[in-house]
Amino acid sequence: MRIDGLQYANWSEKIFRQLREGGVDAIHVTISYHENFRETVLNFEQWNRWFERFPTLIMKGTTASDIDVARSTNRTAVFFGFQNPSPIEDDIGLVEIVHTLGARFMQLTYNNQSLLATGCYEAHDNGVTRMGKQVIKEMNRVGLVVDMSHSADRSTIEAADISERPIAITHANPHEWSPALRNKREDVIRAVTQNGGMLGFSLYPHHLKDKTECTLESFCQMIADTAAKYGVEHLGIGTDLCQDQPDSIVEWMRVGRWSKEIDYGEGSASNPGFPPMPQWFKDNRDFGNIESGLAAVGMSADEVTAIMGGNWYRFFSENFGPLDS
């Protein structure tokens, strides 16, 4: 079983076919960066059209059992998430509404301060806000997973502790392996995994040691080391694959509508666009490379299975439904 914990591609029939070639059974896709509720609904609508147009390649995923259906019919189950809480605006009632529409992950922040918590690019981290505490409780109730991939450290640790259900960092790597701002320090990973949460390893070059030049062996050894440290059961893949996106999209991701000035995020003035992917993971057809790379650094078959999808499957099955079911 292969499950990817985060993608934001420029979706097309080509990519849907590559998902099938790569044997990807399920993906969590971002459908909102800065969109408000109505704009996010337009993105749900766009996916409805894709499901209608490509019913033999993809299907909407809302529960882990949809992954079983997808596997038995040779399709990829697509689960929705947001990288910002902008889709719920200032309205806690929208948490259940977006869950009913199919959202299964929501970041409490993107890079900036949100109504709920602090993003990783802010100078000061005030932790989870008043509304943030209420929204975490409501997300727990309906089965919308708290994702802290882009949040600041204190906010992330607080969210892991406040949440009655496990939370996720769907796409990031350990800071000690590659000291990017977006990668996570030990106490953050500890807080998330100790509470039953998940870390998805990112292939986005800015999160990799040596970026685009990162070797498959280094990436896989980092996974084995992280498994030894925090427990293999808390780990999965979250490639952050942004395939076929024009550079205008990475600008939208970083700047949205919040700034009149350019913000380069993890890039720079001399390298403002999407960085090239490593040779051994260019698109969805390359999941087999990671799978064999993990075996090559000495992980057992069971461990490899868990990392490649088994852990996400268990996490999906336990966290996408109402609290009392």
Add this chain to the structure above:
Amino acid sequence: MRIDGLQYANWSEKIFRQLREGGVDAIHVTISYHENFRETVLNFEQWNRWFERFPTLIMKGTTASDIDVARSTNRTAVFFGFQNPSPIEDDIGLVEIVHTLGARFMQLTYNNQSLLATGCYEAHDNGVTRMGKQVIKEMNRVGLVVDMSHSADRSTIEAADISERPIAITHANPHEWSPALRNKREDVIRAVTQNGGMLGFSLYPHHLKDKTECTLESFCQMIADTAAKYGVEHLGIGTDLCQDQPDSIVEWMRVGRWSKEIDYGEGSASNPGFPPMPQWFKDNRDFGNIESGLAAVGMSADEVTAIMGGNWYRFFSENFGPLDS
């Protein structure tokens, strides 16, 4: 089994308890008159709160099988609908979105011309519009029932013919029994029922012969006569009960935001508010009166069961899911 094809009460614990006292297994409730998409979502949110607060009395209904669950747990299943297509605005993609959120009926018009068809108060009826034809097709695809209760005759007949699935007039009576503008002429009822559709008999006094003074016997004899003429299998109840609403609500229903002048609709300057209900049907506890009234005018036990809920149950079971399932 008792199913009510339309209510728009000022919902409260009192009314939910009366639904249980009256043995009402399912109701179709209006959650939009003139609301746009975002405002309609707020109404879905309000119902989510009621489901959370009163889980032993009511539950959300989306399929006919939810009525079985409601019956076996002594609750009322609540199905949602709109009396106007305003919730989908000018966006056909919202048809599937509102269906996902739980909408199961949508009128193509309220009293006025809409983007989709002509309402019964317009001077000229142009029939189903270009967008209306596309929306009917999409409603058919996802399982959102076309309701023409407030639409003009030509539009209704065209909708019944264009729709690939049966349509409904959830709340109205035959014009020949009571010549109200909102009641339906023979060719309209014929077009709807011939295509497998349903007519729900209204208890709203303006739709009754002698209004508030209408007798139970007259109402039940009218039902028996309509069954003889069009077939009992196409008939149900759609009380249009607007219990506990202040008169400001009937003004909102009639005027919305479309007019700066007052429009009295079925009322008048001297009688602008909600009319009093007949003595034998004041609220949800009185469904038993209709049931015995139908037997008293000579309908068989099977016919009474069909009218009181069996027909709506069959209609729900056949029309709330995707076309191909």
